[in-house]
Amino acid sequence: MKTYDAIVVGAGHNGLTNAAFLAKAGLDVVCVEKNDYIGGATVSRNLYKDWWYSNCSYVCSLLRPEIYRELELHKHGLQVTPYGGSVQFMENGDYYGSYHDHEVAYREMARFSRHDADAYKTYSADTMRQCRFIRDFLLSTAPDPTSFRPKDLMELARIGGKFMNMGEDRMYETIRFWTMSVAEYLDEYFETDVIKAAFSGSGIIGTALGIHSPGTAYVLLHHYMGDVDGNVGSWGFARGGTGAVSKAIAGAYQAAGGELRTESGVDQIIVKNGKVTGVALENGDEVHGQIVVSAMDVKRTFLTCMDKSDLPEKFHRRVENFKIRGSSGKVNIALDGMPTFPALPEGSSLYHSDMHFIDSMERMERAYDDWKAGTWSQDPYIDMVIPTLSDPTMAPPGKHFMSCFVQYCPHQIDGRRWTQEEKEAFGQTVINQIANYSPDFKDLILHAEIRTPQDIEDEIGITEGNIFHGELTMDQLLFNRPIPGYAQYRGPVDGLYMCGSSNHPGGGIMAAPGANAAREILSDLKRPNTVPENWGDD
Amino acid sequence: MKQEPVHQGRLKTPFHSRLEKLDTVNQWHEWKGYSSANQLYCSDTEYFAIRNATAVFDLTPMTKYRIAGPDALDYLNRLVTRDMAKVRPGRVAYAVWCDDNGQVIDDGTIFHLREGEYRLCSQERHFAWLQAAAIGFDVTITHETEGVAALAVQGPTSYSVLSKMNLEGLAELKPFGLMHVDFQGTELMVSRTGFTGDLGYELWIDPDKAEALWDALFKAGELHGIRAIGTTALDMARIEAGYLAAYEEFLPADETVRTGVSRSPLELGLEWLVDFKKPNFNGRRALAEEKRRGSTWRLVKLDIEGNKEAHHSYIFSNAKASGGNIGFVTSAVWSPVCKQNIALGTVKTPHGKPGDTVWVEIYYQREMHWNRKMAKATVVDKPFWFPPRRGATPPGPF
Numbered sequence: 001m002k003t004y005d006a007i008v009v010g011a012g013h014n015g016l017t018n019a020a021f022l023a024k025a026g027l028d029v030v031c032v033e034k035n036d037y038i039g040g041a042t043v044s045r046n047l048y049k050d051w052w053y054s055n056c057s058y059v060c061s062l063l064r065p066e067i068y069r070e071l072e073l074h075k076h077g078l079q080v081t082p083y084g085g086s087v088q089f090m091e092n093g094d095y096y097g098s099y100h101d102h103e104v105a106y107r108e109m110a111r112f113s114r115h116d117a118d119a120y121k122t123y124s125a126d127t128m129r130q131c132r133f134i135r136d137f138l139l140s141t142a143p144d145p146t147s148f149r150p151k152d153l154m155e156l157a158r159i160g161g162k163f164m165n166m167g168e169d170r171m172y173e174t175i176r177f178w179t180m181s182v183a184e185y186l187d188e189y190f191e192t193d194v195i196k197a198a199f200s201g202s203g204i205i206g207t208a209l210g211i212h213s214p215g216t217a218y219v220l221l222h223h224y225m226g227d228v229d230g231n232v233g234s235w236g237f238a239r240g241g242t243g244a245v246s247k248a249i250a251g252a253y254q255a256a257g258g259e260l261r262t263e264s265g266v267d268q269i270i271v272k273n274g275k276v277t278g279v280a281l282e283n284g285d286e287v288h289g290q291i292v293v294s295a296m297d298v299k300r301t302f303l304t305c306m307d308k309s310d311l312p313e314k315f316h317r318r319v320e321n322f323k324i325r326g327s328s329g330k331v332n333i334a335l336d337g338m339p340t341f342p343a344l345p346e347g348s349s350l351y352h353s354d355m356h357f358i359d360s361m362e363r364m365e366r367a368y369d370d371w372k373a374g375t376w377s378q379d380p381y382i383d384m385v386i387p388t389l390s391d392p393t394m395a396p397p398g399k400h401f402m403s404c405f406v407q408y409c410p411h412q413i414d415g416r417r418w419t420q421e422e423k424e425a426f427g428q429t430v431i432n433q434i435a436n437y438s439p440d441f442k443d444l445i446l447h448a449e450i451r452t453p454q455d456i457e458d459e460i461g462i463t464e465g466n467i468f469h470g471e472l473t474m475d476q477l478l479f480n481r482p483i484p485g486y487a488q489y490r491g492p493v494d495g496l497y498m499c500g501s502s503n504h505p506g507g508g509i510m511a512a513p514g515a516n517a518a519r520e521i522l523s524d525l526k527r528p529n530t531v532p533e534n535w536g537d538d
Numbered sequence: 539m540k541q542e543p544v545h546q547g548r549l550k551t552p553f554h555s556r557l558e559k560l561d562t563v564n565q566w567h568e569w570k571g572y573s574s575a576n577q578l579y580c581s582d583t584e585y586f587a588i589r590n591a592t593a594v595f596d597l598t599p600m601t602k603y604r605i606a607g608p609d610a611l612d613y614l615n616r617l618v619t620r621d622m623a624k625v626r627p628g629r630v631a632y633a634v635w636c637d638d639n640g641q642v643i644d645d646g647t648i649f650h651l652r653e654g655e656y657r658l659c660s661q662e663r664h665f666a667w668l669q670a671a672a673i674g675f676d677v678t679i680t681h682e683t684e685g686v687a688a689l690a691v692q693g694p695t696s697y698s699v700l701s702k703m704n705l706e707g708l709a710e711l712k713p714f715g716l717m718h719v720d721f722q723g724t725e726l727m728v729s730r731t732g733f734t735g736d737l738g739y740e741l742w743i744d745p746d747k748a749e750a751l752w753d754a755l756f757k758a759g760e761l762h763g764i765r766a767i768g769t770t771a772l773d774m775a776r777i778e779a780g781y782l783a784a785y786e787e788f789l790p791a792d793e794t795v796r797t798g799v800s801r802s803p804l805e806l807g808l809e810w811l812v813d814f815k816k817p818n819f820n821g822r823r824a825l826a827e828e829k830r831r832g833s834t835w836r837l838v839k840l841d842i843e844g845n846k847e848a849h850h851s852y853i854f855s856n857a858k859a860s861g862g863n864i865g866f867v868t869s870a871v872w873s874p875v876c877k878q879n880i881a882l883g884t885v886k887t888p889h890g891k892p893g894d895t896v897w898v899e900i901y902y903q904r905e906m907h908w909n910r911k912m913a914k915a916t917v918v919d920k921p922f923w924f925p926p927r928r929g930a931t932p933p934g935p936f
Contacts, residue, residue, distance in 0.1 A: 065845065068877040074923075079875055081590045082582060100580060239590060390763060392591055392695045393936070397761035535844045538904060 004030045006521070007279055007289035009266050009305075010461070010500065012040025015295030016249040017514030018499040018521075020071055022293075023256035024530040025522050030287060031258060032279065034265025034461060038250055040295075041460050041467065042509055044243025044394070048447040051334040051401050052394040054241040055449060056456060057467070058330075058385060058403040061226025061235045062510035063245065064139055066532040076251030079239040081390055085353035087344070088198045089437045095343045096194045096359075097350045112192045123189040129170065130177055131225040132537065133162065134505075138225075138512045139534040141488050141520060142478040142504040178474055182216040183361060194359045201356060201364075201381055204407060206467040206507065208325035210368030211361060215473040222472055222506065235354075237387045241394055245509055269294070269301070271310040275494040291495040291525075293517065297462055297469040298322055298482040298502035301491075315492045318483045322502070323471045326411030326453025326464035327371060331430045333448045335400040338386070339434075339441040355384040357433050371408035374415065376426045381407045382433060399446075406430050411453040411464040418452050426450060468507030469500050478504055489517035490524075497521055548573040551598040552687040552748030556756075560766050567769070570663075570683075572599040575768035582874075584771035588692050588734050589875050591763025592699050594755065595690040595772055597740070598748075601663050602686050605656040607677035614648065614656060617671050617820060619803055621813040627653050630714045630731050634803045634811050636821030640828055641791035641800040643667065644784060645808075647731060649716055657682075661784040667792065671820065687748035691755065692738030692775075694927055694936035695762040700728070700739060702758035709932035711739075722750055733772060735779025737927045737936065777871045777882060780839050780921035782806060787837060787868045787882055801884070802828055805835040838890040839922065840867070842879040842915040846902045847872050853885055854897045857912050864889045867898065873922055880922050881915075892919035 008019040011033035019031040037043065041056035060080050068078070084100035096112060099105045109117035143155035163171060177185065182203025186196045202223035203216040210216075226235065238244040250260060265282040269292055278288035294301040302311060302319045311319075344350050358364055358381050367377035383405040388395045395401045406426075413422055427450035435441045453465030462469060470476055479487045482502040489497050499517035501507035519531040549572045551557075557575055565576040574596070577584055587593040605614065614622045618633040625631040627650050634645040646660030658668075668679050691700065700708055705719045705728055716729035724747045732738035743751050756764055776783065784790060791800040802825060803812050812825055842848050848870040852863040865885030873880050881898070889896065894917045901910050927936050 065877045074876045079589060081586045082874075084583075390586070390590060392698075392763050397698070537845075538909065 001286075001288055003278075004028050004287065004289040005525075006030075006291045006293060007032065007287055008293045008295060008499070009269070009279060009301075010034075010040060010295035011038040011246070011250065011260060011262070012295055012460075012500070013042040013246050013249060013509055013511055014500050014514035015040070015293075016246055016253055017067060017071075017511040018293055018295065018518045019258050020249055020253035020256060021515060021518035021530045022521065023253055023258035025518075025527045027525075027527065029253075029258045030289070031253070031260050032264040032266060032281065032287065033260070033262045034282070035459070036263050038260065038262060039243050039246035041456070041462060042242050042246045044241030047332075047449055048334045050396050051399070051447070052241050052243075053332045053334075053401060053449060054238075054243070054387065054394075054403055055330065055332045055451065056460065057242045057509055058387070058405065059235045060238050060242060060245060060509050061223075062508040062512075063226075064510060064512055064515065066139060066535055067511045067515050070530075070532045071249060071252035073245075073248040073252065076248035076255070077240075078244050078248035080236040081239060082236045083352055083385075083390060084235075085350055086198065086356065087350040087353050088194055088356045088359055089341070089343055090194055090359040093343055095350070096198055097348075097353070098198065099349065109195065112195060113190075116190045116192050116195050119189045126173070127221070127224055129166070130174065130221055133166075133174065134221060135225050136162065136534060136536060137478070138505045138510065139515065139532070141516050142481070144479050144485070144487065146485075177217055179214055180217040181212050181214050182220050183211040183365075185217040185220070193361055197358055197360050197364055198356065200361065201358075201383065204364070204368070204381070205383065205405070206328055206407075207471055207473075208323075208327035208371065208408070208466075209471070209473070211364045218474065218477070219472050222508065226508070237385075237391055239391055239393060241387070241391075242509060249511070266305055269306050269496065271307065271493050271496075276496045291497060291521065293497040293499050293521065294491070295500040295514065297324060297466070297500055298498065299324055299463040300461055301498065301500075310493060312492050315483060315486070322482055323473065323476060324463045324466045324469065324502070325471065326457070326466055327409065328405060328407045328467060329376070329409030329426065329453060329465075330451040330456075331404040331406060331427050331448060332451070333402040333404070334395070334446040335386075335402055336444045336446050337398060338389075338400055339438040339444055341438050343437060352386075352389050355382075357382055357384075357437060367408055371410055374410060375413055376409045376429065377407070378429060380409070380429060380433065382430060383407075384434065404430050404434070409452055411457065418454050423450050423452055426452065469502040470506075472506050477506070481506065489513075489520045551596055552745040553596045553598065553689065553752055556749060556752045557596060557766060565768070569769070570599040570601065574599060575766075576770050577768040578766055581768065581770035581774075584765060584767035585774050585874065587763065587765035587767055588736060588771060588775045590694065591765065592691060592693040592696045592759050593734075593765055593767040593771065594752075594759075595692070595767050597688045597690050598686075598745075600683070600688060601660050602682045602688075603658045603665070603668060604680040604682050605658055605668075605677055606654060606680075607675070608654065609675040609677050610654050610656055613672060613675040613677045615816060616675070616818060617668075618648070619808075619812040619819055619821065619825070621816055622648065625650050627651070628716055630716055630729050632714075632811070634806075634808050636803065636825070637791050638821055638824065639791070640802045640821035640824030642788050642803055642806065643791050645782060649727075649729060651716070651727070657686075662790050685745070686742050687745040687751075688743075689741045689751070689755070690732050690734075690738065690772075691741060692732045692734040692736055694737055694925075695759075695764075696738050697933035698935045699755070699759040699762045699764055703754060712931045713929055721754075722747060726751065733779070733781055734775040735781070735921055735923050735928065736775070736925060737930070737933055773869075774871050774873075775923075777869050777880060778873050778875065778921070778923035780882070782837075782882075783869065787884070798834075801835055801837075802833065804828055805833045805837065805884075807837040833887055835865070835884050836887050836890040838865075838883050838885055838896070838917045839919070840881045840883055840896070840898065840915040841918050841922070842881060842898055842900075842913050844911070844913050845872060845879055846900045846911060846913070847879065848881045848898045848900045848913065848915075851881075851898045851900050853883055853915075854899065854912070855889055857897050857914070859897065859899060859912065863899075864896070876922050878922060879913075890917050892917050
């Protein structure tokens, strides 16, 4: 029976990226995927008539341009179109909009507070400074501070140098920043509730924490450091939905000779004499390989797909304690036409923006309280976009696809599986909140797909449906991600590697964990490196 | 007799009233005497209208001449370097024309409107030169820049948009094809041409019908993401497509002061447009001689590492920049759709063969401070952006 050079488990965007770089280096690679479609949570699904849904991830900003270019994703059909702005609808009938144009953004902020409008430039510079510090590490392996290997020491020295370069004042600031809550951070700059509420959303997306929880300032960064064509902090839509990203990466992978097998879920990663030898599929087949690279989250990899006796005891315990909590759901809607939002001026560019329906820090925190109590937020934080306003390919002309990312939504209700009634009620909560600001919205709904974290786990396989494969808190970042001592993509068994978002630098459609893991694997196998380095902005 | 005073200030194209209504940023420049928009709201968004939906660009200021008469074909064959006999009625040809020294005066498109009747469309004005070249030919050359209003309609949904206007024959129209249809009782010429390297069309009509055409077009495009765009966005797209621009990649030879600053078609990568099988054409002898002896310059398409745009950069043969520069960048842009740092440049032969590595000296500013980077660049021979939809006939909805 054939033995592959590498078996990559999971055809999400990181698995495919990893597989593509390995194949480009000349390895004989097979990528196995449990579903009958590829992409994992980076997917476009045709769930209703001619509508295509980005039914899990829905925007694209962190995707490393270095990887895009190296894999020539445009030749495999990928186009990312930027979109700008956001709006916060207010209970008093007003709204706060943010705009692409600096001066328009300034005037809008000044409508609420000239103090905040003027403070924004410092806020922006301070946040950008943190972004620049961290962005540099995205496309490289996090150095292990306990290691004395030259590679780790050099990388530590580089980071240390960069850090020292900031100067004393800014070093203190940085250390504070990494442990602060997003609410505290915003309080240092702004006085207007709705403006703070607008900025705070990025601090909690995908995270089972509230705006007052320590560490959420960093999460804000994770959403701020993406860029589309050098416009840092901007967002884009993949033409055809986020599935276009995985499709393009798969195209590059297959062009490099890689093999893709769908409907091939892994039941067990096989270990013999302390070394992996392949995988046993759910259908009973076995696939043999020199190495196995898991793109699954760390819990699913080690707790579900591996035998406990093959793993070090302490490692196993750490994996059990890894924080990966379901905190967000999705409601995907096919619309018969464009809903109107009477609060907005006619023809406003804000129609094309991210829409939110929470206007205060109090309401943001209350939304979290419901989650802590084991249920979904009754007044949720919704990040709503209508990609079809700029993408002509996802719905028939004049019709629309609406994506609602909803926080908070627990993995289970009071510790048990969701009932159908509860799921319906969760969807209704979301629809009602939007309908409060759009009277014709409900009548335009043709079809809605309601997805709880439980559904995402069941279908995609991500533990608790956590979009980042594990929370982005300081104890689970950099050399601590996913497990201290195992942050360089190598598992605790020979020939076993990890390349999913549970690894540094974390989740989002970034493709960096997959690429970084490939670089380490190729180095171990003494193959030429095919993975690009970070371009940097200096 | 009292003369009508010469028009002061900038002229307005027949579409100006519509552009003005859409404009939010008030950024205009002068283009051959006309007001032309740099951008109307945001050049980035406008660029993505080209690549993602449908972009509309007012190209009325392009210089246009009607060439007709029994000798029209012979005349054109004398004028331009390519063989015009192969360009049947209903077809459009990209062409370049030279002075007697084989130096490029301009490039442009020649529309074979009907048997023996052509329109030459170019960036520069050439009436005097066109007339001088007509000696001995039975042709009439008419200047018709103001007589024809023109719009470029470019992007993946452009076919969907124009389909809604019920233009008969549109589905069968191939790249570089043209057709005439009726638009509200007036003849509308539709050509499948453009300056973006994408699926796209150009519409040509009597200026009196310009506004009506615009309105019908935008109504048809309402649900297909139609947007008007300015020159900034268009220029990004044309660099991605690898197209030349006068005054960027070459200077009209008849306007140059210094010797050695003009270029021949061979030096611009346009050898495929020079047909030495033709008995005679302007510049033939000089070009034949150049082909024998070798050219001095070569146009290069550069794929440059990193993401710093290489505007106005010198090009070197090595990373140390030793031995003096071998040329310079003429147009540079970060390509959003390819995520590539691209440029067009001119280098001295024998440098710059496809596949060669050259080095580009890039200066860029970060918070007031200037940095310098020697970036490695690969010479490529294909356009950076060349999507399959560009050539698909019939085009899909994309």
